[in-house]
Amino acid sequence: MAIEDYQIDLGEEKTYTIFAFTENKVGLLNRITIVFTRRHINIESITVSESEVKNVYRYTIIIKTTYAQVEKLVKQIAKQVDVLRASFYPEEETIFQEIAMYKIPMSSMINGSQVEGIVRDSNARILTVDPHYIIIEKTGHSEETRALFEKLAPFGILQFTRSGRIAITKHMKDLSTYLREQEEAYL
Amino acid sequence: MNALVAEASEKEKVIITEKKMVTGAQGLLLSLLEEGVDTIFGYPGGAIMPIYDALYDFADQLKHHLVRHEQGGAHAAQGYARITGKPGVCFATSGPGATNLITGIADAQIDSTPLVCITGQVASHLLGTDAFQETDVLGVTMPVTKWNYQVTRADEIPEAIAKAFYIATSGRPGPVLIDITKDAQNAKFEFEYKKCKRISSYYPVPKLNEKAIAAAAELINNAKKPYVLWGQGVLLSNAQEDLKAFIEKAGIPAAWTILGLAGLPTDHPLNVGMLGMHGNYGPNLLTNECDVLIAVGMRFDDRVTGDLKCYARQAKIIHIEIDPAEINKNVRADVAVNADAKVALQALLPLINENKHEAWLQKFRDCAKIEYEKVIAPEILPTEGKLKMAEVMHLVSELSEGKAVIVTDVGQHQMVAMRYYNFKDTRRSNITSGGLGTMGFCLPAAMGAKVGAPDRQVIAVIGDGGFQMTLQELGCIFQYQIGVKVLILNNNFLGMVRQWQQLFHQKRYSFTEMVNPDFVGIAKAYGITANKVTQRETLESSIQAMLDHEGPYVLEVVVEKEDNVFPMVPAGDSVSNIRLS
Numbered sequence: 001m002a003i004e005d006y007q008i009d010l011g012e013e014k015t016y017t018i019f020a021f022t023e024n025k026v027g028l029l030n031r032i033t034i035v036f037t038r039r040h041i042n043i044e045s046i047t048v049s050e051s052e053v054k055n056v057y058r059y060t061i062i063i064k065t066t067y068a069q070v071e072k073l074v075k076q077i078a079k080q081v082d083v084l085r086a087s088f089y090p091e092e093e094t095i096f097q098e099i100a101m102y103k104i105p106m107s108s109m110i111n112g113s114q115v116e117g118i119v120r121d122s123n124a125r126i127l128t129v130d131p132h133y134i135i136i137e138k139t140g141h142s143e144e145t146r147a148l149f150e151k152l153a154p155f156g157i158l159q160f161t162r163s164g165r166i167a168i169t170k171h172m173k174d175l176s177t178y179l180r181e182q183e184e185a186y187l
Numbered sequence: 188m189n190a191l192v193a194e195a196s197e198k199e200k201v202i203i204t205e206k207k208m209v210t211g212a213q214g215l216l217l218s219l220l221e222e223g224v225d226t227i228f229g230y231p232g233g234a235i236m237p238i239y240d241a242l243y244d245f246a247d248q249l250k251h252h253l254v255r256h257e258q259g260g261a262h263a264a265q266g267y268a269r270i271t272g273k274p275g276v277c278f279a280t281s282g283p284g285a286t287n288l289i290t291g292i293a294d295a296q297i298d299s300t301p302l303v304c305i306t307g308q309v310a311s312h313l314l315g316t317d318a319f320q321e322t323d324v325l326g327v328t329m330p331v332t333k334w335n336y337q338v339t340r341a342d343e344i345p346e347a348i349a350k351a352f353y354i355a356t357s358g359r360p361g362p363v364l365i366d367i368t369k370d371a372q373n374a375k376f377e378f379e380y381k382k383c384k385r386i387s388s389y390y391p392v393p394k395l396n397e398k399a400i401a402a403a404a405e406l407i408n409n410a411k412k413p414y415v416l417w418g419q420g421v422l423l424s425n426a427q428e429d430l431k432a433f434i435e436k437a438g439i440p441a442a443w444t445i446l447g448l449a450g451l452p453t454d455h456p457l458n459v460g461m462l463g464m465h466g467n468y469g470p471n472l473l474t475n476e477c478d479v480l481i482a483v484g485m486r487f488d489d490r491v492t493g494d495l496k497c498y499a500r501q502a503k504i505i506h507i508e509i510d511p512a513e514i515n516k517n518v519r520a521d522v523a524v525n526a527d528a529k530v531a532l533q534a535l536l537p538l539i540n541e542n543k544h545e546a547w548l549q550k551f552r553d554c555a556k557i558e559y560e561k562v563i564a565p566e567i568l569p570t571e572g573k574l575k576m577a578e579v580m581h582l583v584s585e586l587s588e589g590k591a592v593i594v595t596d597v598g599q600h601q602m603v604a605m606r607y608y609n610f611k612d613t614r615r616s617n618i619t620s621g622g623l624g625t626m627g628f629c630l631p632a633a634m635g636a637k638v639g640a641p642d643r644q645v646i647a648v649i650g651d652g653g654f655q656m657t658l659q660e661l662g663c664i665f666q667y668q669i670g671v672k673v674l675i676l677n678n679n680f681l682g683m684v685r686q687w688q689q690l691f692h693q694k695r696y697s698f699t700e701m702v703n704p705d706f707v708g709i710a711k712a713y714g715i716t717a718n719k720v721t722q723r724e725t726l727e728s729s730i731q732a733m734l735d736h737e738g739p740y741v742l743e744v745v746v747e748k749e750d751n752v753f754p755m756v757p758a759g760d761s762v763s764n765i766r767l768s
Contacts, residue, residue: 023388026337027325034330075512081334081354084388186390 011066015044017094017167018070020059020077020086021051021175028082032059035076041065045164053175056084062165085178089169096167100145100160101127102136108155109134115155122148133158206379211341212241212372215305218348220248221380224276226638227251228263232280233320235307237372239278252638252667255659257284259631261291262657265300266635269618270592270643272425274301274355275635281308282320285366286327290625293331295362297622298446299419301355302362303348304328311339311368324366333361341374345381353383358391359510360423393509393525395534402522403505404538406479412547413439414477414502416462416491417528419446419621420484420509426529427451427613430483433532438543440551442470444485445601448617449610453589459551463491464756465602468562469554471754471762474499476550481505484528487517488622497761507531561767562753567607573747574723576600576676579730580607583646583674586730591644594618594636596629596653599682602752604648627656630673634664637671644672644734651677651703661713664739672733673741675706678748686751710741717741 022028029048036043044062051058063070070088078086109115115134119126124138138148145162209217215238219227227249231239242251254260257279264275275295279288285306295302309318325337334354336347344367351363407413421430427450434441434451440459443450451458460467462474471493474480480502485491492498495517506513506520507528514523524531566577580603583591589611595601597620610616618636620628633647654675664671681699688696710717716736720729726744733742756765 027329027335030326031329038330072512072516075516079510079512081386081389182390185394187392187394 011068013064013066015062015064015091016070016088017091017096017165018059018061018063018074018077018086018088019167019169020061021053021084022057022059022080023082023084024050024055024057025082028080031080032061032077032083035073036063039069039073041069041073047164047166051175056175060164060166085175085182087178093171094167094169096141096165097139098142098145098163098165100138100140100148100162102138102149102152102157103133103159104136104152104155105158106130106132106134115152118148118151122151124148206377208375209378210237210241210372211338211344211367211374211376212237214341214344214376214378215348215367215372216241216245216249217378218345218380219276220245221382222348222352223273225250226267227276227278228254228260228267228635229278230254230257230260230280230284231278232284232307234281234309234369235278235284235305235372237369238305238307238367251278252634252663254631255662256657257287258290258627259634259657259660259663261288261302261304262294262625262628262631263635263638263660263663264302264304265291265295265298265628266594266618266632266637267639268295268300268302268635269632270615270636271639272423272615273639274303274352274360276303276305278305279307280320281306281324282322284320285324286322288364289328289331290623290627292328292362292364294620294623294625294628296331296333298620299360299423300362301360303351303355304362304364306364306366307372308337308366308368310370312370314339314368324364328364331362332364335364335366337366337368338371339368340376341371342376344371344376345379346383349381349383350386353386354389392527393511395526395530396524397534399522399524400531400534401538403481403507403524404535406503406505406522407437407439407481407535408540408542410479412477412544413437413479413481414473415439415441415481415483416444416485417441417447417450417483418444418485420507420528421447421450422615423484424509424527424529426484426532429529429532429536431455433536433539436536436541437539438541438545438548439481440544440548442466444488444491444621445605445617445619446621447485448605449613449615452611452613453609454611457548460555461605463488464493464758465606465752465754466756467555467606468558468754468765468767469551471756471765472554473550475501475761475763477502479503479505481507482518483507483532484509486510486513489517492517493756493760493762493764497763558754558767574721574726574744575750576603576678576746577607579674579676579726579744579746580604580648582727582730583648584609586727587644587646587734590616591646592616592618592636592640594629594633594645594647596620596649597624597626597683598650598653599678599686599750599752600648600650600676602683603676606752626653629653630657631660631663633671633673634660634669637669638667641670645670646672646674648674648676650682651675651679651701651706652681654706655703658709661710661715661741665713665715668738670738672736673710673739674733675741675743676746677703677706677743678746678750679703680748682750683752685749689749689751690755691757706741706743715739715741717743719743719745721745
């Protein structure tokens with residue numbers, strides 16, 4: 001590959017998913033986000049939770065950038081002392097979802113059957129029913145949760161929230177295999 | 188196992204192995220002793236007072252130098268680390284004490300210098316309350332440390348310190364900071380120390396990739412115009428002899444980055460000189476003519492490469508580098524060897540063929556001849572006009588026989604010192620602020636270097652601007668009689684900025700001219716012997732007097748005001764466009 005392919009401003013911008021597996025340490029989230037801040041890169045979404053391995057946390061970070069840039073970012077993340085492993089994948093190599101919640105006033109449910117129809121057609125579900133409001137939950141890609149938002153908008157949406165993307169890779173290798181390989185590559 | 192050393196008899200020392208209740212402050216100092224620390228640079232204050240109180244009882248084992256500003260403490264620790272190869276240790280209190288360290292920490296981070304910084308912090312119940320002298324030191328230092336950690340319980344101290352030393356010194360070295368709350372310093376705990384040998388999420392030492400080594404050897408053996416660039420990685424891994432054996436066997440010309448300087452004697456026939464913006468003519472020009480470029484322990488900084496789009500495009504690149512994040516960061520490697528420089532060079536040596544590249548080497552010699560005639564000779568051997576920085580450095584080099592430790596600040600004098608000091612001693616002999624370009628680095632760093640290597644001649648070469656940024660450390664130099672020689676090259680200008688203003692801003696000398704104080708008077712007020720030279724006739728004897736003087740000495744040399752450093756690769760330009768005038 002020629003040198004110019006590695007210039008930051010060249011190359012096609014794509015959505016990449018960065019995974020980092022880390023220890024659970026105070027301040028580590030800050031250390032990881034600094035890698036982006038310093039390079040003036042905006043994070044689309046970031047989620048952190050415990051992974052399949054106890055005490056190992058999984059960061060899922062979504063960014064739109066070039067291959068050259070994401071490669072460097074991931075190396076900088078992997079370099080942090082408390083990071084066990086960091087890797088990146090283009091969108092098509094992951095299965096990903098988001099969750100969205102919609103709060104609708106009960107008053108708009110007078111013609112309740114209509115909302116119920118929308119919920120059913122959208123593969124969403126009603127999470128909570130309260131004398132004043134109902135809460136609807138929908139899992140899907142952002143286009144899908146957005147589409148449901150548009151459909152519910154005429155009924156008055158009191159609150160709407162969307163989680164960041166969570167993702168799983170399509171390949172079959174598990175974390176412990178990666179960690180063992182990494183272990184073997186170093187003294 | 189606890190390892191408190193105590194006198195068992197007059198003759199022998201024994202290790203006491205029973206556990207002992209100590210305060211967090213005592214535990215910290217015992218931990219430092221376990222790591223072999225004997226020198227600290229620091230400055231006390233409210234939140235670190237328990238540590239200083241404990242230090243009072245350890246004064247014979249831990250020699251503490253009271254600096255005059257925490258920035259000086261950080262730079263002194265850097266100078267100490269750079270000359271000894273051991274991590275430099277500095278203490279500061281919370282809030283302003285800690286923030287004053289930051290320039291030094293950032294400098295150490297970019298120049299891969301192992302530092303262990305200990306800061307006091309307000310008591311843990313006051314964290315986040317904007318208590319007196321409270322700063323989020325962890326947050327503030329995060330972008331400029333290799334690792335940092337806040338201790339809120341005394342019993343965390345030994346493990347935190349053990350990790351700090353391990354992280355600071357392993358792999359690519361760097362600064363770490365441990366922030367210790369005041370209650371943790373005061374609380375008692377059972378002291379036990381175990382050195383850190385491994386951290387599960389940290390892999391500092393890559394295994395050598397034999398395939399990459401074989402591929403590198405093949406490229407080198409088939410090269411017609413191979414060219415080695417070496418950086419500080421060679422010094423950090425003590426690979427000076429390995430580098431020499433490697434280039435001598437394969438007959439490869441080699442050039443250095445300013446942090447790699449003195450890894451090979453300046454006058455070694457294969458040492459072709461300095462890379463980068465004010466480097467030598469041939470090493471820059473011929474970067475774009477070599478066919479295989481072998482980078483050893485360097486990171487292709489923009490001051491070395493100029494415009495990357497026109498940098499060594501014709502060459503196959505072999506990059507030997509311990510930090511994987513540096514590989515393919517700026518320059519794409521055809522063969523990446525993610526390894527310690529010494530390990531890689533030793534593995535390559537038996538695989539490379541003995542060779543000579545006489546015609547290729549002659550090109551460097553031809554360039555050197557042109558540069559000598561056009562630039563060097565008039566710079567180092569002027570017979571009239573004001574004194575020139577280059578002639579001063581040339582004389583310092585001759586009179587100290589190339590054996591001194593040269594510590595520099597940032598700017599014209601730095602480039603001149605690098606260019607004209609003829610290093611003969613390949614132990615760590617050159618200390619400068621390379622990556623961060625920190626004015627004010629030199630004086631405290633030289634002080635730390637002299638403390639670390641008291642038997643070596645340490646010369647601080649500083650401009651009049653940089654000297655005034657940290658000159659308060661003359662107080663520390665005087666108090667502890669640190670025998671550093673301070674050479675101020677005074678051109679009454681911020682010379683490097685002025686040079687750029689002259690060349691690229693139509694001589695609009697915007698706030699670069701300085702009206703300076705009486706430097707000799709300042710030195711003398713600090714009780715330091717000082718002298719000033721303005722004439723060529725007395726230059727040599729004055730430098731000799733400085734070198735011969737026992738103890739600290741300040742020599743101010745008044746030099747030409749509007750002198751320029753050439754050659755020069757204009758910022759962002761190709762290395763091929765290096766200008767001789």
